[in-house]
Amino acid sequence: MNEIYRTDALIAEDIDAYLETHQHKTMLRFITCGSVDDGKSTLIGRLLYDSKMIFEDQLATLEADSKRVGTQGEAIDFALLVDGLAAEREQGITIDVAYRFFATEKRKFIVADTPGHEQYTRNMVTGASTADLAVILIDARKGVLTQTRRHSYLAHLLGIRHLVLAINKMDLIGYDRAAYDRILTEYRAFADSIGITDFTPIPISGLAGDNITTRSANTPWHDGPTLMEHLETVELDQTLDQQKPFRMQVQWVNRPNLDFRGFAGTIASGHVSVGEEIRVLPSGKTSTIARIATLDGDLDMAVAGQAVTLCFADEIDCSRGQVITAAKSPVEVADQFEATVIWMDEDALIPGRSYWLKLGPQTVSAAVAAPKYQVNVNTMEHLAAKSLDLNAIGVATITTDRDIPFSPYADSRDLGGFILIDKMTNRTVGAGLIHFALRRASNIHWQATDISRDHHAGMKNQKPMVLWMTGLSGSGKSTIANIVEKKLARMNRHTFLLDGDNVRHGLNKDLGFTDADRVENIRRVGEVAKLMTDAGLIVITAFISPFRSERDMVRSMMQPGEFVEIFIDTPLEEAEKRDVKGLYAKARSGQLKNFTGIDSPYEAPESPQIRIDTTKMSAEEAADLITEKLIP
């Protein structure tokens, strides 16, 4: 057992002294990048073993397993400790991010252990997001590989400041310094090319233990630290974060009674003291800190990383998602950004679709534009892309539905890193890193017009609305819409009918029928319908509009209550039987791709305001029902 880890003698003789030292340990989170072939599991296994994180019963199992299935003969196969990937596969258990723990005299460590292959890019990104340091493993016999470049790029992208280049299996190349130097030179050139200015190379053998915890006699030419020395002394991100300006995202407003109003959150950067002037964003209101309240008594000061509750001297508005900053150095506020987006879902990104964007405690609606480019994660080349598939990384413009306070990701992971959530499945489908704002809130001017939308509507003596008919092709949308418009016209209502087929001859003639194009089709129609309601019109639309999220997007564009979803409910068999335009026959024979109901899904409304069952009523009866319901 290695002495640097734990002094069993001290534990046995003076447990109080031991506890005293150990209560002052710091914590480092790191990620190991590499594959089983690079000796990654062996390395982690050795770190756990050397720091005595393995108990006798586990060790007994390990020894038995090593003899049975290990690759090291009679010796212990450390790799079996951490993964036994083969075993996991056999049992059908997922290969994923696993977190392991060990501690030394100085620090506690959390290791994010992720598989290294390209198809696990999202797992590595996840593990890297919370890491202070990355250990990039290289097999000394193989040198710098494609995966080395990919891992380094991802670690750098996610903002990991400390890279360790662990050149492993030195024992297998006879501790050859020249070979080591060649690898180093090649890696340095690559690192320079992608903006990695600093890294720490260490020649190691996970199997033989060289330069892991003790300096190896086999590499007298190595003048750097051992892996463990480096892990124990490297500067923590937290130390750096404390030196930045004060920022805290508000998670929860604590209001137990009328005398106490506190804002709870985790300090993202800097420090805060009682009496200091602060500013709340996006409102820009200022106050001073009156109290920093905790269960153990009030604090005078709190620093980055602490979860605290702040009370202000003045009653100013502040709620979940807002950001408290030092008054003199506030963060920016914007609703459009350039960001790197990492796609994490089996279903590809649909540009223009509305997703939830969660940045810290703040959730808003956001759309991702078609990527400016995609990055080849192996070569870092920029490629043209219309969308992003699982594990793809690209740069795109993000537009949110309201202003949000933020920082560039390079300055703050908490204020610049966000996730994207699918509004229907609620899955986390992507992650994003904000580069900069494209449109700052302070620069947006909405041209105020003197004739307001109320004025337009008042002149027409009607309430503007959008009658949104959705249903399968051939369900009868256009027919019913047409009759509804005639009826409304007879009642002196000012209307306009936007028909799916007609719009595709003009406004949307550049769009096809892929999922992405369908989304854009509906977005444009929504914008047009919105302008028309501003002009005071009653807009009737007849579009298949197969996806719930787009219908919800249009709903959210309108004033509350103005969007009326009308489900023209015709079963597929019935619509196909009618086949007025002969399209179902074409789709069935394969001449027509992406046809709703055949090879593209239709997501029926869950609670439409009006549902028309066309198997039970005629188009005329349906139109009557709609007009009666809307214009009593």
Place this chain on the structure above:
Amino acid sequence: MSLRSLTHLQRLEAEAIHIMREVVSEAEKPVMLYSVGKDSAVMLHLAKKAFYPSPPPFPLLHVDTTWKFRDMYALRDRAARKAGMQLLVHQNPDAVRQGINPFDHGGLHTDMWKTEGLKQALDLHGFDAAFGGARRDEEKSRAKERIFSFRTASHRWDPKNQRPELWRVYNARKAKGESMRVFPLSNWTELDIWQYIHLENIEIVPLYYAAERPTVIRDGLMLMVDDDRFPLQGEEPVMRSVRFRTLGCYPLTGAVESRATTLPEIIQEMLLTTTSERQGRAIDHDQAASMEKKKQEGYF
């Protein structure tokens, strides 16, 4: 201005508080699972800190098997009262009716009281988020479980379909009927738990401290005869100085011989000991993947 590095315990504490505040903000009806063990004690303590000066804005739920140690029931009621929180106790009525017990019913005991009982209680009250005190260092399938662990409407966990969890941003969105299990102590180790209890002076069940207790040895486990429901098979209970490293149903929880009567002594013993914590629990003695299977079925 002198700045200081936070210690590992301060960072773990802040992380757990952050997680609890997220849940309270995003869930409609959260609850804290409270098993009366040391991890639950730490979790409850952190909840008090997270929401101070408000009491934690959710109730405690004890999924009871009726077979816990008597000392546990006593502390349970006292701890809830001191925290100013509502305590809900659920006993699976089917298990009550059928008199399910660990002596006659083996695995069914855990299934019915704990797994089924938990599902019943969550459904009964309509809780959509439940805090649990599980840690990733406990066993392999936990190591890769998310902090916000999503469950289907039938309480199933799908290890292949977990949401990526980045930074401190947690996705707590779900459809009606679905729920989350949330583990604020994910990144704590057993040693962290003990150190924190010591540092914060948290009250724990006396069974963790060594004392003279009546015990019998059965199937390799040293069991405490906590009440007269323990069917003795000709064994004579022997008074031994023992303590428990982990607490569950008393007929399923193995004691260790010990003289550790203070927290530092417990930590000392733990550090010098050579067997892992869960060895004292009968539930894990099946194959390695057993926990993963149990969790897929809805076990915490």
